[in-house]
Amino acid sequence: MDTQDIYTKSTVRCTVNGESKALHVYPMERLLDVLREQLRLTGTKEGCGEGECGACSVMIDGQIVNSCLVPVAQVEGASIQTIEGIATEDQLHAVQQAFIECGGAQCGICTPGMVLAAVDLLAKNSHPSESEIRNGLAGNLCRCTGYMKIFESVVRACEK
Amino acid sequence: MNLVGKPIPRKEGRKKVTGQALYVDDLSFPGMLHGVTVRSSVPRGRIKNISFDQPPATAGGSDRNIPWNEFTIVTAKDIRDLKLGENYVALILNDQPYLADEVVNHPEEAIVLLAHPDKYLLEEARRHVSIEYEELPAIFSLHDSLAQKEIIWGDDNVFKKFLVDKGNVDDVWAKADFIVEGEYETGAQEQLYIENNGAIALANPNDGVTVWGSMQCPYYVHKALIKLFGLPEEKIRVIQTETGGGFGGKEEYPSMIAGHAALLAWKSGLPVKMIYDRAEDMVATTKRHPSRTLHKTAVNKDGKLLAMEIDFVIDGGAYCTLSPVVLSRGTIHAAGPYFCPDVRIKSTAVATNLPPHGAFRGFGAPQSIFALERHLDKVAKTVGLTPEEFRRRNFIHEGETTATNQTIREKVDMDGLLNRAFELSDYHAKRERFARENGSDRPSRIRKGIGFASFMHGAGFTGSGEVYLQSVVGAEATPEGLIRILAASTEIGQGTNTIFAQIAADALGLGYDLFEVAQPDTAQVPNSGPTVASRTCMIVGKLVESAVVGLKQTLLGSGLLKDQYTQAEFQRACGDYIEKFGRLQSFSKYQPPPNILWDDEKYQGDAYGAFAWAVYVAEVSVDLLTYEAHVDDFVAVQEVGRVINPVLAAGQIEGGIAQAIGMTLYENVVWENGRMKNGQMTNYIMPTAADIPPIRVYFEENPYAYGPDGAKGIGELPMDGPAPAILNAIENATGESFNQIPLMPEKMMEDLVGQG
Ligand code: FES
Ligand code: FES
Numbered sequence: 001m002d003t004q005d006i007y008t009k010s011t012v013r014c015t016v017n018g019e020s021k022a023l024h025v026y027p028m029e030r031l032l033d034v035l036r037e038q039l040r041l042t043g044t045k046e047g048c049g050e051g052e053c054g055a056c057s058v059m060i061d062g063q064i065v066n067s068c069l070v071p072v073a074q075v076e077g078a079s080i081q082t083i084e085g086i087a088t089e090d091q092l093h094a095v096q097q098a099f100i101e102c103g104g105a106q107c108g109i110c111t112p113g114m115v116l117a118a119v120d121l122l123a124k125n126s127h128p129s130e131s132e133i134r135n136g137l138a139g140n141l142c143r144c145t146g147y148m149k150i151f152e153s154v155v156r157a158c159e160k
Numbered sequence: 161m162n163l164v165g166k167p168i169p170r171k172e173g174r175k176k177v178t179g180q181a182l183y184v185d186d187l188s189f190p191g192m193l194h195g196v197t198v199r200s201s202v203p204r205g206r207i208k209n210i211s212f213d214q215p216p217a218t219a220g221g222s223d224r225n226i227p228w229n230e231f232t233i234v235t236a237k238d239i240r241d242l243k244l245g246e247n248y249v250a251l252i253l254n255d256q257p258y259l260a261d262e263v264v265n266h267p268e269e270a271i272v273l274l275a276h277p278d279k280y281l282l283e284e285a286r287r288h289v290s291i292e293y294e295e296l297p298a299i300f301s302l303h304d305s306l307a308q309k310e311i312i313w314g315d316d317n318v319f320k321k322f323l324v325d326k327g328n329v330d331d332v333w334a335k336a337d338f339i340v341e342g343e344y345e346t347g348a349q350e351q352l353y354i355e356n357n358g359a360i361a362l363a364n365p366n367d368g369v370t371v372w373g374s375m376q377c378p379y380y381v382h383k384a385l386i387k388l389f390g391l392p393e394e395k396i397r398v399i400q401t402e403t404g405g406g407f408g409g410k411e412e413y414p415s416m417i418a419g420h421a422a423l424l425a426w427k428s429g430l431p432v433k434m435i436y437d438r439a440e441d442m443v444a445t446t447k448r449h450p451s452r453t454l455h456k457t458a459v460n461k462d463g464k465l466l467a468m469e470i471d472f473v474i475d476g477g478a479y480c481t482l483s484p485v486v487l488s489r490g491t492i493h494a495a496g497p498y499f500c501p502d503v504r505i506k507s508t509a510v511a512t513n514l515p516p517h518g519a520f521r522g523f524g525a526p527q528s529i530f531a532l533e534r535h536l537d538k539v540a541k542t543v544g545l546t547p548e549e550f551r552r553r554n555f556i557h558e559g560e561t562t563a564t565n566q567t568i569r570e571k572v573d574m575d576g577l578l579n580r581a582f583e584l585s586d587y588h589a590k591r592e593r594f595a596r597e598n599g600s601d602r603p604s605r606i607r608k609g610i611g612f613a614s615f616m617h618g619a620g621f622t623g624s625g626e627v628y629l630q631s632v633v634g635a636e637a638t639p640e641g642l643i644r645i646l647a648a649s650t651e652i653g654q655g656t657n658t659i660f661a662q663i664a665a666d667a668l669g670l671g672y673d674l675f676e677v678a679q680p681d682t683a684q685v686p687n688s689g690p691t692v693a694s695r696t697c698m699i700v701g702k703l704v705e706s707a708v709v710g711l712k713q714t715l716l717g718s719g720l721l722k723d724q725y726t727q728a729e730f731q732r733a734c735g736d737y738i739e740k741f742g743r744l745q746s747f748s749k750y751q752p753p754p755n756i757l758w759d760d761e762k763y764q765g766d767a768y769g770a771f772a773w774a775v776y777v778a779e780v781s782v783d784l785l786t787y788e789a790h791v792d793d794f795v796a797v798q799e800v801g802r803v804i805n806p807v808l809a810a811g812q813i814e815g816g817i818a819q820a821i822g823m824t825l826y827e828n829v830v831w832e833n834g835r836m837k838n839g840q841m842t843n844y845i846m847p848t849a850a851d852i853p854p855i856r857v858y859f860e861e862n863p864y865a866y867g868p869d870g871a872k873g874i875g876e877l878p879m880d881g882p883a884p885a886i887l888n889a890i891e892n893a894t895g896e897s898f899n900q901i902p903l904m905p906e907k908m909m910e911d912l913v914g915q916g
Contacts, residue, residue, distance in 0.1 A: 042186035043179020045404075047354040048438040052841035055354055083179035092177065100173040103807040106815065107653025108176030109355040109404025115177055138850040141841070143354050143405050144653045146818030147849045149811050 014075045016041070017085030027073035032056045034072045035082060043083035043112045047141065054140030057113035058082050064120040066139075083112035086119060094160035095119050095153070104153030106144035114140045118154050127158050163662040163672055164869045167807035171657035171677065172402075184358040184374045184401040185435045192360070193232065194279040195424045195434040198272035198289045199444060200264040203300070203513040203834035204312065205293035207262055210235065210272060213288045226285050232275040232428035234420075236261035242426065245390030249415050249481075250383055253319070256479035256516065258388060258419050264293070265312065266478035266515045267835035268444040270416070275424040275432050298513035300834050302452055302475040305510040312478075313511030319476050320484035320509045322491045324563055324763045327502030329458075332467035336458030340539045344455070344531035345900045346883070348475075348829040349448035349822070350836075351520055352846050355404020357413055357445055358435035361421035368395030369422045375414035376406040377690035378648050382682045384415035385422060400680040406652040407819065408519030411692055412481050413445045442839035446518025447829065449474040449486055449509075453494070453531030463545045463553045465500040468563075472507040472528050477516035483509040486517075488622050489693075490524025492767045493880070495563035496532045497574055497616040498554040503563040513834045519692060521816060522879035525617060526823070533613040533884030534899055537891065547888065548578060548587075551614055566766045569755075571862055574614055577775040577797050581612065584858065585777040585795040591892070598893065605784045608792075609893025612777040613884040618768030619873025620695040623758035626750055626769070632686040633703035635664070635711050637744040641731025643670075643708060645677045647688040649700045654875055655808035656696055662804055663701050663868045664708040670727050675708075686747065694873025697804060698770065701868035703748045710746030753866040770864045770872045774798035776817075776881035779853075780889040787905035787912065789890055791821055791853045798877060799860040802870030809874055810857045816878025817855050822846045824883040828902045 012023045016039060025034055035041045035058070047055030049068050056068040059081040086093045095118045098104065105111040114137065121128055121136035128136060133154050134147075142150060175181040212228045236259040239247045247261060248254040260271045272289055276282045297310045304310070305317045313319070333339060359373035368391055375381060378398040385396045398418070403410060421434040436444070451474045458467040472494050476483035491507040540550035555574035561567050582588060587610060594608040620626050634646035645664060651657045661675040678685055688700045712730075715721035718741070721733040737744050758765040779793040796813055803809045826845045830837040838844045863870025883901050891897050896911055 036186075037188075040188075041179075042182070045183070045355070046185070046437075047356075048841040050438070050840060050842055053354060087178050092174070096177040099177045100169050103167075103170065103811045105170065105173055105176040106655075106811055107353070107355070107403060107405040108172070108181050109183065109353070111176050112179040134849045138848045141354060141846060141848060143352050143407070143819065143846065144815045145811055146814035146816070146855055147852050148814040148855050149807070150849070 012072055012076050014077060015079045017081055023072065025072045027071060029072045030068055031070040031072050031075060032067040035067060041082050041084050045109055045112060047109065052141070054113040054117060055110055057116045057140065059116060059120065064116060083116060086115060093119060095122065095157040098153040098156035098160065102153040102156050103149040104145065110140060110142040114142060114150060118157065121154065122157060128154070162666060164666045164804050165802070166805070168658060168662055168672060168805055170655060170808070171661060172651065181402045183355055183404055184360060184372055187360055187372060187401065189360065189431040192431040192433055193275040193277050193424065193428055194282055195273060195275040195421055195432045196282050196286045197270045197420060198274065198286055198291070200260065200267055200269040200271055200291070202264065202293045202295050203267050204265055204298035205263070205295040207260065207264065207271065208292040208294055211290045213290055215288060226288055230276060231285060232424055234273040234423045234427055235259055235271065238423065238427060244388060246387050248387070249419065250387040251412060251481060252484055253480040256481060258416065258423070266513050267833065268515055270420065273420050273424050275428055298834060300512055300514060300831060302450060302473050302510050302512065305475070305512050306473065312513060317511045318508055319480045319511060320487050322488060322507045322763055324491060324503065324505040326563055326565055329467040329469050329502045329504045332458050332502050336466050337461040338459045338542050340457045340459065340542045342455045342535045342538055343899065344453045344534055346451045346527045346530055347902055348450050348517065349520060349827050350442055350829065350844060351407040351409030353405025353407060353409055356436040356438060356441040357410065357417050359414065359418040359421040360431060360433045361418065361425040362431050363422045363425040364429055368397070370397040371418040371422055372399045372401050373414050373418050374403045374410055375400050376410045376650050376652055376692060378650065378680045378682050379687045380412065380690055381415045381418045385419060388419045397681065397683045400650045403650060403652045407521045408523065408692070409446060410652070411519035411690065413518065438841060439839045442844065443836045444515060446481065446516055448520035449476060449483065449517040449524065449527065451490070451527035453528060455531060455535040457535065457539050459539055459543055463543045463550050465498060465554045467502040468495055468500050470494045470505045472505065474509050474524065474527065475512050475514065475517060476509045477512060477514040479516045481516045481518050483517070486519065486524040490528040492564060492618065492622060493525035494528035494532060496529060497556050497614060497773060499556045499560040500554070505563060514831070521819065522876045523693065525876065526820065526879045526883065529615045529880045530883045530901065533615060534887055537888050538897065552578065562767070564767045565764045570770065570864065572773055574773060574775070577773060577799060577860060578614060580858065581775040581777050581795055581797040584797065584856065585610070585779065585793065587612070587777055590779065594892065607782045607784060607893040608780070609782070609889040609891070610777065610779045611885050611888025611892050612775060613881040613888065614775045615880045616771040616773045617694065617877040617880055619698045619770050619772060620768055621693050622767055623760060623765070626699060627752055629689045629750065631689040631700060631703060631750045632747055633688045633700060633707045634686050634745060634747045635707040637711055637734040637738070639735045639738045641674065641734040643675050643711065645675060645704055646685040647677070647700055647704065648680045648682070648685050649688045649696045650680050650691045652691060654812055655805060658808060659697055659701060659804045660704045663705050666869065667705045667708050668712055668730070670730060694875045694877070697871050698867045698873045699750065701871060702866065703750060705868045706748040707746050710748055711744060714744065714746060769866060770801065772798060772800045772872050772874060772877045774877055774881055776885045778882060778885040778889045780886060780893055782890055782893045787909040789825055789903065789908065791886060794853050794855045796855065796878065797858045797860065799862050800874045800877065801864035801867050801872035802861055803859050804869065804871050809859065812874050813857045813878045814855045817882050818847055818852050820879050820882035821852065821886070824886045824901050825903060826851070828904050
């Protein structure tokens, strides 16, 4: 697509949680806003809008990114996964199950991003050490838990 | 069934981990406009003119003109012209306007509201509202306010003063073997809930005003909107949406943003959504009150406290908001869990031209306890005792009186908590080892230290607060025999929904899944009081218990249920009752425990129904090259009555400690002419997963007779102890006594280099 003209809407094609989408968007719109407002996938949250908190985490082609920093034009042809695509119809992901059991979610606003970060961590390293867990989640801020129960959740998920 | 005491998973856990939970920004209404706020750029001044400008024509000519006629615009004048109610946020003194009228008293004060369907255009428009001011002199510190460098509020810049006078300290100084003085300061702290403040409003003369929002206290918002719109209470409806953290930051502020959204909705006739971005939330909304405490302490040579004189001052910012209540809690906690025969505490909340400071977990107690627990290490040193031995000689016991002359009637065992905390943290061995290592010929550049703090936190409202509140909780059965708990207490992450269901299920001997907590909606639930002051479990939980027991009694009285019942029989009885008599509901109202007497005038008596007690130990390392301090291990031992849900309870403590570690070492609000300069997560740093030490939490359980299943309050306690414990540990590591938080590397360098 033509990324020169930022004031004209054009079409961006991608898949979101396995479904193909044709998005009619301004090229510089944030992926975060397009997901939340156009696709009504409101599980992806905005905490800071500047790449610091990770509440807006999504996977693009298997890479975890802060969707508040991604202009939608960049996802042409990409495959995007959001929190809504993590559980199957009747089965929570092991990470989600562990977050429920271990108290990894309190207010829940950081949780979608945190769950994705944990899923991403475990995809790369199925049995991370404590410091690998800490560093793996350091891009996702949580103000409620003090992180302890989140670490426990990740450990529990590995055992599943 | 015995659910109390078990780690029952959070009620709304599934919704939260799958992204299905709906927060206010996740809601949308047809025809909805977005709203923004235009704020003052000066700390104090008279508003001379407001103009709505156009962007200058640029060379390329691509900048759009702003179609001002499409915008809904609200200023203070509209509140008069539309014949609404009063232009103030109803709270304690009603001195804070919704929209500045003629004068502004702090940077980022709301002056103009704008609404439009296109949020991008709205953002541009906001930048093209110009406001001219005649600037007035402003003051930015509590010191300048106390010195009355400028009178900016009332006659003397004072929002509130308290005096607690026990015995007569003046008679004691002459008899003391030691008199130790000290000065301590704490800075502002941002609550930094990850979900910013937000509200959606629908408002028109026919239907009244309905607001959905992220909030702790729906009935505070309700009360404020009644005044703002001059409408009867049934015309105002406030609904709490899933709330992404509060910590006090959504106690009073939601009344402001809800009012703004509602004004725009009223004028436009359309739904209006107002969501702050991070920068606006940080610079414009409330923070923890900065404080300064002076201590003067008389001790005898046996290390017994003889007298304590404490002067506690907090900076309330430009308007009163909740400062008197924050000051009250800070005052009552200022003398800690010690027995001292003569105590005088003078406290003052003063005005400055900063945005109003407000509620933040701990509510003044973290500030005054920081001062006390730093000071007592100094006193111990002067007397020649270890910090622990000095405290042991002065801990309060059952039958002794606090600073307000409250006789402690529960079993309190601070010694036991101290012993356990020391054992779990290996305190003595570490203290010895660190002394050896730090004192060796070739000490490493990393110095290690260990320190602790002992403290208490009162649960529920202070003094007569709970009696005035008259909180009510309801319970209602459906024909299928499901039970809905009706309370305005909000789930903000701390586990309200879950513990209420646990308490209710156990009270009736029924299954957890039968119970549901209704969404707080002022049209549906009674006023169970605000979700603050660690009161939800102890006070409101008790009402939940009696409300559901009321249902059972109604069923028993009707003869439809027998004394011994199975779950199926209970459910059937509910159905039968409703078929025969209609609704099955029960309400329960707060009754104070016996013998609670409080004198508001003299500030004497039973300040709180119950206290939680704690000893926290922090182990730190300080890098003498970078002047960075890091907490390496943290042990938290506390007695909070019966623990209703160990996972949720530990989660509260861990989260509070992490937030307090932030307050101590990381979170520094930088002010410039009264405005927060670092209002971004990039430069206001909260602890990440990589910064937090292992936090090891232990509970001693001593059931409280008047709490549900013996529970007391818990939410604020963990905010009180970490800061002094960490600074005590840093003194142990470096030999230098720091008496100010946040303790940033720059400050540490200044002092340590100065000393060398
Ligand atoms: S909202 Fe994207 S990182 Fe915070
Ligand atoms: S659970 Fe509230 S921010 Fe993480």
